[in-house]
Amino acid sequence: YSTAYADERDVLTRSTGAMTLSGTQNNLRLPPGDSFVLSASSPTTISGIDGGYIGRIIKIALGGAAFTIQHQNAASELRNQIITATNANIVTADAAAITLLYRSDNYWHVIGFEA
Secondary structure (H helix, E strand, O other): OOOEOOOOOOEOOOEEEEEEEEEEEOOEEOOOOOEEEEEEEEEEEEOEEEOOOOOOEEEEEEEOOOEEEOOOOOOOOHHHEEEOOOOOOEEOOOEEEEEEEEOOOOOEEEEEEEO
């Protein structure tokens, strides 16, 4: 299905179904696609995302509980780590959206965040 954020210009395509997570997710493996809905019933941490390739952009809607997106955490393989704009972890409330770009330095970069 497709999901749209509050901003109608930001419509997600090639969406996947919702995934439920818990605990700490190192090297999170997402299915093919470019937009995802992740939910949790308790605080959840993502330290890295598997499946990056240069130029890949993914949009993730987060909900249900607080999420922590960790900045360059060594618990995930180097090629799966995330670099945030602030060089610090991002902690969300119970609903947020994040956009990441996999760049030629072989890291995911946060290029958009809405709480």
